[in-house]
Amino acid sequence: MGVLSDFRVLEIGSSAATSYCARLLADFGADVQKLEPPAGDPLRNSAPFTPGGHSAWFAFLNFNKSSIMIDANELDAxxxxxxxxxDCDILVDGRDVDPAGCPAIDVxxxxxxxxxxxYLSASWFGSEGPYAGYAATDSTVRALAGLVKLVGPAEGPPSHAPDFQTGILAGLWGFIAAASSAFARMERGSGRSWSLSIFESSIALCDYVMFEQVSTCxxxxxxxxxxxWPTFPAGIYETKNGLLGVTTGTPAQWRAFCDMLGLSELGDDLGLAHSADRLRHVERLERQFVPRLKARTAQDWFAEGLKRKIPIVPVPEIADLLEDPEKRKRGAIVPILFGREEALAPGSMQRLTLTPPRRGGRVPACGEQQDNPSSCKRLSRVASALVGPSGSDTLPLQGIRVIDFSMGWAGPLCTRILADLGADVIKIEAIQYPDWWRGxxxxxxxxxxHMYEKAPVFCVMNRNKRGITLDLTRSQGRALAKRLLAGADIVVDNYSVDVLPKLGLGFDVLRTLNPRLVMMSMSGFGTDSAHRNCRAYGSTLEQGSGLPRVVGKxxxxxxxxxxxxxxAVGGLNGCAAVLVALVHARTNGEGQxxxxxxxxxxxxxxxPWIIVQSISRTPPRKYGNRHPQFVPHGCFRCAGEDNWIMIAVTSADMWQNLAVVIGRPDWATDASLMSAEARRGIEDVIEASIEAWTSTRDADQAMAELQAANVAAGVARLPIDLLKDRHLRSRAFMQEVERAFVGLHPxxxxxxxxxxxxYPIRSAAPTLGEHNKEILSGLLGLSDAEIAQLTSEGIIGTKMLSEDELARTKRKRSASG
Known part of the structure; x- marks a missing residue:
């Protein structure tokens, strides 16, 4: 029995986003029934395919579900x-992406x-706005969302990752909506109705970048x-054996990296201390350190990096992931079965230790029911039918308190979403060591x-939160933190794995104070990993995931x-995980x-490549900007400097429309070119003809003409372009917020x-220690005199300590014993 075993889910329509959302629900025990037409979900035809001819992508999205077949032409459909x-609790609807033969219904x-x-309904762009009716694919949406243009060779074309990204990102957002609604229904009885924009969900990957670029054009x-930009080095480099991912985000990490390579003179050069300085000397610096990296293996450098606290990691082959015993032990790699083929696939990454997700499962054949017994279903649905009107005027997580020990991006994004959904999030920093995204x-x-109050990235990730300062290295600070935690529902941290336990704030201590507390550690590799002490940024995580191996030519x-x-991906998964744990805590009174x-x-x-390689044992094929199914497919130059458009042809009708638009009506009537495989034989010729047409047009003009002909196309935008995107403006996606030191900002x-x-943004990101008195007095009952004493002792405060002030404070504390 899983956490969600009392929920029955029906999935209709066809979209990767809704399929992934529903699969995550199935991972935690929900009875998920997938509606398919007699021909099956169109995603069953998605490449890459296993040796047995099954879609690896469909398999990943759909294990642990049942399949129900309904023919829309039947009278009783x-x-x-x-x-x-x-008869269901959650309806997950992908019809706006592809109706997949679903009968018409009045939801x-x-x-x-x-x-x-x-109810959760997903669409590419939402039901309203200039792009609402646009034809789209994973790649065209990512281009519009600012995720393509900054990748690839400087001269172009921009390089994009293969499909499958938007489905996972949007699926996580859909799961967050569904899981928070499941919790809210337990609290207040009523259901909720959500719409999900796949385009907007992709912006979560670069929403802070668009604001940083305002001042760094x-x-x-x-x-x-x-x-x-903005970090160098932050890339993948050759070694004596294997590839190494390197990221140096701070001056200390750069010095350690240089010392490790015997280049101390570079580390000591104050003109190279910050990434912005190093980016002006990329070629010179790489000429010096690249040859030295080739003197030892990737594993050797990884071991050295651990000792020196440098975020470096070997870049694995897909085969390396499959052979990693730790990943199997933790459930990151799980067995799945479809037809007679047995494979390995990524599992559910929300690793709840008390109520873990299922480890693998079976992919249903079209119309196949799977045995998934569940108790109390009829009771839960009868009860839900007796409630009053929808409770959507109350935020889903209203009444939930979160203590946020996180810094940077991943943890603060997780807690920002919880705050956006109505939780009272109390962010804890220290004047000695504030959130490093303040600078x-x-x-x-x-x-x-006060530059630490003006960092756009901090402001974007910490809205709707309250903020206090506590020096957790002091007993008084830890005692106050424990008092807050005793009344909290959730605590989140993304420190290194041993930080909170060494402070006496580990889960073994906190659960004695609060048995219902859900505590999440968001470390790079996991608390029980052999690499648990490896320093990691988001780039480190990407480098070590295997994904870069399938991107590029x-x-x-x-x-x-x-x-x-x-x-960003860690933050979304973290939010999903705590919501599941919150449902369990409300049901059984158990934190975890x-x-x-x-x-x-x-x-x-x-x-998909992990699944295929687990069966075929052959490494994945890389397509560059082309596609294993869609021909043509790529990023094409437009008029002006560095202007590009992503175009994808997904059907014979779309191919005919494209041919007419670009002035090749002969192709539209050529029966020999109706299939993608037939067109692949002249792909170079087709691409040259497309670019001859696009290069004479402004990118937005080209998109408008192509979309008018129902051809999937999206301008390759910069993240900063999203601030003035007409579709986002029409949907009020950007909200203006007033904040001290910053003023009005989007x-x-x-x-x-x-x-x-x-959802309206209720408050701007807190200034350092902004809510000290409000929380310490209002929640913990401290007097003004006690708060003043804490301030005088540096336990709390509202101004960041400079390096000199921090050193003086340390000397003073050391002298006083």
Missing amino acids: IERLTALIE VAIRQRCPGLI DMTRRIGINRF VDRGSVYVDA SDGPPVMSHIAFGD FIDLAQIECMMPFAA QPSMPIREGEGP
Whole structure:
């Protein structure tokens, strides 16, 4: 019995996003029934295929589900489908992406009869706005979302990862909506209705980048494969044996990296202390350190990096992931069965230790029911039918308290989503060691100018939270933290694995204070990993996940994304995990520990190749900007400097439309070119003709003409372009927020919404220690005199300590014993 075993889920339509959302629900015990037409879900035809001819992508999205076949042409089709919906708790709807032969139904009328029903509908762009009717694919959406243009060779074309990213990202957002609604229904009885924009869900990967680029416009360009602003080095390099992922985010890490390579003179050069300085000397620096990396193996350097606390990691082959016993032990790799083929696939990465997800399962054949007994289903649905009107005027997580020990991106994104959904999130920093996304510069000039209050990245990730400062290295600070934790529901940290336990704030201690507490550690590799002490950024997680091995040209190096991909993905998975644990805590009164390994959260993006290679034992084929199914498919130059458009042809009708638009009507009537495989024989010729047409047009003009002909196309935008994107503006995606030291500034909304507009942003990110008195007095009952004493002793405060002030404080404490 899983946490969600009292929930029955019906999945209709066909989209990767809704399929992945429903599979995550199945992972935690929900009875998921997938509706398919007689020909099967179109995703069953998605490449890559196993040796037995099964779609590896479909398999990853659908194990542990049942399949129900309904033919829309049958007289009782609507009646049967309506009965299935009325008998479920959660309806997951992908029809706006592809109806997949689903009979027409009136969901509004059904929800009126079943007010306890939780409803999630996904679409590429939402039901309203200029892009609402656009044809789309994974790659065209990522281009529009700012995830393509900054990747690849400086001269172009931009390079994009293969499909499968938007389905996982949007699926996680859909699961967050469904799981928070499941919790809210337990609390208040009523269901909720959500819409999910797949386009907007992809923006979660770069929502902070768009704001940083406002002040760094000179760096918003491609600077080469595996070279990205704002961090250098942050790429993949050859060694004596194997490839090594390197990231140096702080001056200390750069010095340690240089010392490790015997290049101390570079580490001591103050003109190279910060990444922005090093980015001006990329070629010179790489000429010095690249040859030295080739003197030892990737594993040797990894061992050295662990000793020196440098975020470096070997870049595994897909085969390495499959052979890693730790990944199997932790459930990051699980067995699945489809037909007669046995394979290995990425599992569910939400590693709840008390109520873990299922480890693998079987992929249903079309129309195949799987045995998934569940108790209390009839009781739960009857009860839900008796409630009053929808409770969507109350935020799903209202009344939940979260203590947030996290810094940077992954943890704060997790807790930001919880806050957006209504939780009271209390962010704990220290004046000695504030969130490093406020800036790593501790010089007096930076501190005195309050620059740590002006960092756009911090403001974007910490809205809707309250903030206090506590020095957790002091007994008084730890005692106050424990008092807060005693009344909390959730605690999140993304420190190194031993930090909180060494402070006496590990789960073994906290659960004695609060048995219902859900505690999540968001480390890079997991608390029980052999690499538990490895320092990791989002880029490190991507490098170590296997994903770069399937990106790029067949004869080229592995290719990374331009963003710290792993951070956002870790944050989304972390939020999903705590919501499941919260449901269990409310049901059984039991808290639990969540051991989230962020590197494992990246593995689903390589899932199809992991599955295929586990059977065939052959390494994945890389297609560059081409596609294993869609021909043509690629990123094409438009008029002007560095302007590009992504185009994908997914059907014979779309091919004919494209041929007419680009002035080749002869191709549209040539019967020999109706199949993608036939067109692959002249792919070079087709691409040259497309670019001859696109290169004479502005990118937006080309997109408009192609979309008017129902051809999937998306301009390759920079993240900063999203601030003025007409579709996002029409949907009020950017909200204006006022904050001290910053003023009025835009904030991105969540991609899930319950009405026409987004969830409102209730408050800006807290200034350092902004809510000290409000929380210490209002929640813990401290007097003004006690708060003043804590301030005088440096336990709390509202100003970051400079490096000199921190050193003086340490000397003073040392002298006093």
